[in-house]
Amino acid sequence: MTRALDKVVLPDADGLRRAAEILRAGSVVAFPTETVYGLGADAFSAQAVAEVYRLKNRPSWNPLIVHVADLAAARALAHVWPDGADALAARFWPGPLTLVVERARHLTQVGAPNATIAVRVPAHDVALRLLAASGLPLAAPSANRSEGISPTTAEHVLRSLPDVPLVLDGGPAAWGIESTVLDLTTPVPTLLRPGALALRPLREVTGEIALPDAVADGTARPSPGMSRRHYAPKATVLLMDDVKAVDRSGLAAPVTVLSYESAGDYDAAEILSADPREYAADLYAALHRLDDAGAGTIIVRTPPDTEDWLAVQDRLNRAAR
């Protein structure tokens, strides 16, 4: 336990120096972003990227988002910087928006063998300082085992990835849900993953956004990473419209509940905000708590069927499969 805790360090000058050294040596470091914690690696080191896939047990077809310090660094990764990308970057970077663009020809793939690259500038002081200290573009998926619940604290990271060499502890993540992924290689920008940044502010900049049915109902895989089962706790997750009327016979005990309104009598309950942004910020931490409490079943109140809840709907649908 002491050994494990030694891996969690404060993001002070010493912590950042250690982290940058590990990254430059071709290994990996977990670090906070405004969305969730990331497992960072030198994006163009085959060895470092391979280590990310190994630690996460991530399928090789699922590519990684590259984190950079600023717009100029993002443009340097692109073959063509699409119309509209500057306006999006000016409005939302640093922030929870990932843009998929054509990859500069001289760069290697970051994961899947396609000709594109996903890039974002994170809005977190520690992430930005780590980018500066390492001088590297950092590939960083969420710092959890593949298909598990994303980490919103350093402790979540350590529990999911006990073999991680180092975790920079930046406290709880502010957004608590992953970035919105937007593909700019299509004639109309295409939403690949709903996330922290809602569609309404995005549309104010881009106009129309194509929304594959699969994003809305979680049935297909519009983005390589959108496998159907994902973001899943150990407990069985069931989505219900009326959590007070659930027949619990045959459900694995303890039967617990996650809702945004009163839920009746369960073995354990997590009642989150009825505001979608606040709910999203607490969602993963609540799922982690129910898992830690040994929940056999988590009954989840189906979220409202409005666009503001798209990212939460998506994650819960995948958790429930």
Ligand code: TXA
């Ligand atoms: O908020 C976030 O985005 C967090 C923090 C750490 O930045 N990262 C994150 O990474 O959620 P990850 O690996 O868990 O999810 C990356 C998503 C996946 O759905 C992946 O398929 C997609 O981005 N992606 C990455 N590169 C892509 C590409 N070239 N084309 C299409 N989708 C891509």
Ligand code: MG
């Ligand atoms: Mg992830």
